[in-house]
Amino acid sequence: MNNLDKLVERLYSETDFARSIATSVAGIVGLVIYLVQRDWVIAAFSAVIVFPVVRLASARIHERRQRAEKRRMNREDAAENYSRLSEHEQAVVQAFVEAGGAVLTWSQVNALELRGPAIESLIHRELLGTSMTADGMRETFVLDPGLFEAGVARARSAPSNSSSKPTPLRGAA
Incomplete structure (x- = not known):
């Protein structure tokens, strides 16, 4: 037993x-x-x-x-982290999204019209960091991958404000 x-x-x-x-x-x-x-x-x-x-x-x-x-x-x-960001911090995230990646060089960021305090705030929140490119030639800003994905999701759900007209089909009169 x-x-x-x-x-x-x-x-x-x-x-x-x-x-x-x-x-x-x-x-x-x-x-x-x-x-x-x-x-x-x-x-x-x-x-x-x-x-x-x-x-x-x-x-x-x-x-x-x-x-x-x-x-x-x-x-x-x-x-939730994205929704807690200020308007200017969200603009920084959306700049990365519009650029097409979670990593931008310093020169790319400097060319954008982003507010410095928003960038510094993201750095202090540990949502934005710095690194080097793979070739070791340039310094980069690296956005938190989860925050980048939240920005992509937000951009996909936002209504399009594009004023461009669709390209007509070839051969159509």
Whole structure:
């Protein structure tokens, strides 16, 4: 009875999601097969065969869900950080978005009409940093990737204020 108590305790104290699901499904499969076939050997073999397959599948599904939840939380945090920025700080973020990347050289930033205090504020908030280009020749500003993504999302959701007309199709009269 002591071994059975240890097995039951181990099953109920299990924290591995995939193993818990696999144990449950394998137990159900074994029980159903036993009730249908009335053969405990076939039921036991069925449970043993089903367990690793279900464990692998449930581990994969659980891992995907955890990654998706983490990405969702990161997006929400970045959107919240973006919404807390001042109008001028948001303008700095949008300048990076319009330039097409989270890294701009100092000369590119200097050419933009951005307020210096907004840039300094982002630096002190640790949302904007400095680095070097890959060739080591120029210094760059590096925007926090999550904040950049929040800026891209904001730019995509903003109504277009472009006054350009669509290009007519060739051959159309």
